[in-house]
Amino acid sequence: MTSYNNRQYRLAARPVGLPKRSDWSYVEEPARAPDDGEVLVAVEYLSLDPAMRGWMNDGKSYIPPVAIGAVMRALGVGKIVESKSDHFASGDYVSGGFGIQAYATVPAKDCTKIDPSIAPLTVYLNVLGMTGMTAYFGLLDVGEPKSGDTVVVSGAAGAVGATVGQIAKIQGCRVVGIAGGPQKCAYVVEELGFDACIDYKAANLAKSLREFCPNGIDVYFDNVGGDILEACLAQINLHARIVICGAISQYNATTPPKGPANYLSLLVNRAKMQGMIVFDYADRYGLAAREMAGWMAEGKLKSREDVVEGLETFPETLLKLFSGENHGKLVLKV
Amino acid sequence: MTSYNNRQYRLAARPVGLPKRSDWSYVEEPARAPDDGEVLVAVEYLSLDPAMRGWMNDGKSYIPPVAIGAVMRALGVGKIVESKSDHFASGDYVSGGFGIQAYATVPAKDCTKIDPSIAPLTVYLNVLGMTGMTAYFGLLDVGEPKSGDTVVVSGAAGAVGATVGQIAKIQGCRVVGIAGGPQKCAYVVEELGFDACIDYKAANLAKSLREFCPNGIDVYFDNVGGDILEACLAQINLHARIVICGAISQYNATTPPKGPANYLSLLVNRAKMQGMIVFDYADRYGLAAREMAGWMAEGKLKSREDVVEGLETFPETLLKLFSGENHGKLVLKV
Numbered sequence: 001m002t003s004y005n006n007r008q009y010r011l012a013a014r015p016v017g018l019p020k021r022s023d024w025s026y027v028e029e030p031a032r033a034p035d036d037g038e039v040l041v042a043v044e045y046l047s048l049d050p051a052m053r054g055w056m057n058d059g060k061s062y063i064p065p066v067a068i069g070a071v072m073r074a075l076g077v078g079k080i081v082e083s084k085s086d087h088f089a090s091g092d093y094v095s096g097g098f099g100i101q102a103y104a105t106v107p108a109k110d111c112t113k114i115d116p117s118i119a120p121l122t123v124y125l126n127v128l129g130m131t132g133m134t135a136y137f138g139l140l141d142v143g144e145p146k147s148g149d150t151v152v153v154s155g156a157a158g159a160v161g162a163t164v165g166q167i168a169k170i171q172g173c174r175v176v177g178i179a180g181g182p183q184k185c186a187y188v189v190e191e192l193g194f195d196a197c198i199d200y201k202a203a204n205l206a207k208s209l210r211e212f213c214p215n216g217i218d219v220y221f222d223n224v225g226g227d228i229l230e231a232c233l234a235q236i237n238l239h240a241r242i243v244i245c246g247a248i249s250q251y252n253a254t255t256p257p258k259g260p261a262n263y264l265s266l267l268v269n270r271a272k273m274q275g276m277i278v279f280d281y282a283d284r285y286g287l288a289a290r291e292m293a294g295w296m297a298e299g300k301l302k303s304r305e306d307v308v309e310g311l312e313t314f315p316e317t318l319l320k321l322f323s324g325e326n327h328g329k330l331v332l333k334v
Numbered sequence: 335m336t337s338y339n340n341r342q343y344r345l346a347a348r349p350v351g352l353p354k355r356s357d358w359s360y361v362e363e364p365a366r367a368p369d370d371g372e373v374l375v376a377v378e379y380l381s382l383d384p385a386m387r388g389w390m391n392d393g394k395s396y397i398p399p400v401a402i403g404a405v406m407r408a409l410g411v412g413k414i415v416e417s418k419s420d421h422f423a424s425g426d427y428v429s430g431g432f433g434i435q436a437y438a439t440v441p442a443k444d445c446t447k448i449d450p451s452i453a454p455l456t457v458y459l460n461v462l463g464m465t466g467m468t469a470y471f472g473l474l475d476v477g478e479p480k481s482g483d484t485v486v487v488s489g490a491a492g493a494v495g496a497t498v499g500q501i502a503k504i505q506g507c508r509v510v511g512i513a514g515g516p517q518k519c520a521y522v523v524e525e526l527g528f529d530a531c532i533d534y535k536a537a538n539l540a541k542s543l544r545e546f547c548p549n550g551i552d553v554y555f556d557n558v559g560g561d562i563l564e565a566c567l568a569q570i571n572l573h574a575r576i577v578i579c580g581a582i583s584q585y586n587a588t589t590p591p592k593g594p595a596n597y598l599s600l601l602v603n604r605a606k607m608q609g610m611i612v613f614d615y616a617d618r619y620g621l622a623a624r625e626m627a628g629w630m631a632e633g634k635l636k637s638r639e640d641v642v643e644g645l646e647t648f649p650e651t652l653l654k655l656f657s658g659e660n661h662g663k664l665v666l667k668v
Contacts, residue, residue, distance in 0.1 A: 259593030267609035
């Protein structure tokens, strides 16, 4: 059999604040040959997500933390180069939890076949992958938007936010994004078709929300937490729904996070604030992906990826998520 | 016609922190005779509720604030002494929003007939009144308890909390109260039948919650906010429901309230936190009251009122709610 030279990033230490180079160890070693029921995947693209920061922390969460010394957890897409499974052949394209490495030896049952003739590979990490599923189920199942509702989305130029806003437009909602900087805001309005986008770095957020949401906020899809969550809570309508999908403003905090001081707006407005994790909707991924692929084919839904080349750039590329430098879904090309 | 000497407490100033004597003006004047469609009610008992503190503040809320110079808003029960309505006769007992006064001249349509042969008058301000409705709909509609769930209730010796816990027991839940002081905790366990009650003034709350909720918290019914909300959020289960009914710890705060710093527990646990206001369920009050009266008749549900005599004691009696001195639903006997 061929020997494949693997390259990996392993977690070396639990970060305090932003992950540093010394929190990672870079390892080169031959890829392990697949056992029965396993496949060896040549990873082509890796998904970089804000949630990865949470996986690096110790403590109870919705999935176990990445162990010190383990390959960093990440979703990826790639081509099977060796198969010891009846379900896949060499040359098949698959997605799965491959980790930050060039080759992954994984159980065949953990892989999902994907079709690069339907959409480019990177789209399977974005709109047709977990990012898209998060947006779809978070907005539709938890946010329950109705036609005519005003939907506000933070992190609007980010991978999840961009898709949330576009789906909300498809549902007939007025959609207002919140993003950092004029370039992102222009992208959100001009390319993604949001009705408005507020630059939280430049604007008075409360004033801008009043201006762009003259009928108040019915659904707030929160990717960021902190002051932006609080500003939105102050302007929700009766029976509003707040989807807690993430809190990127808090992930690298070294002091305790600040809770929303005005959470009693939930009481006054009989509103709900609900957390969501995409894994809970696994039995409906297929249905959602078919609907999203249909919207893409009709030109109603765009999938934009910010592809950075080179597995070796991972430690620095990951930080783009937290500085807000990425434009579209951040993807690492191996 | 007879002339009735009315006595009233009117709001004189918007309180800062706890309401002071000088925030009230005491007025004696003849009661106004009823016009067509109105009744004159001799008020017998008045309901004193934490929510009243919110009604004294200026600003947008779920109902308009009490105007400066207006009779303080309050629910009450009493006997009709003059009727200019076909729907009521002199001698009928009614409940309604009578305000802190001895006589109320109100539209007949705002009164609900009550039957003192079914339950003592004060019960119509407690389990069979808005307090009971708040507990019933907040727990059952928002909290959605299932048999076997662990339900935690703060303000457990308070009017709403006591009823919430008893209804949760009727639903087959494990019920843990949180209250202040050994006397209240004993009452909650021994008289109301909760499985346990934590004295938050004496106990390490986190440790006690772990001890008494070994399977975690499925429903948390919050009447208090602050540190207790945060301690409960830290121990919720997957898909838990947090009912935000009140936040008595925050109502007299003169500094901005503290939000729950660990609200991301909602994300990790895909849990929801939802506010409720009893008025939204008005079309089902009748059904709920019939079910609650049935439970009372079966001995499964107790209604305990802490009756303080004398309308003139209102300014001081109200403060018992915030010092936690009341035992059971606080009621003022006119």
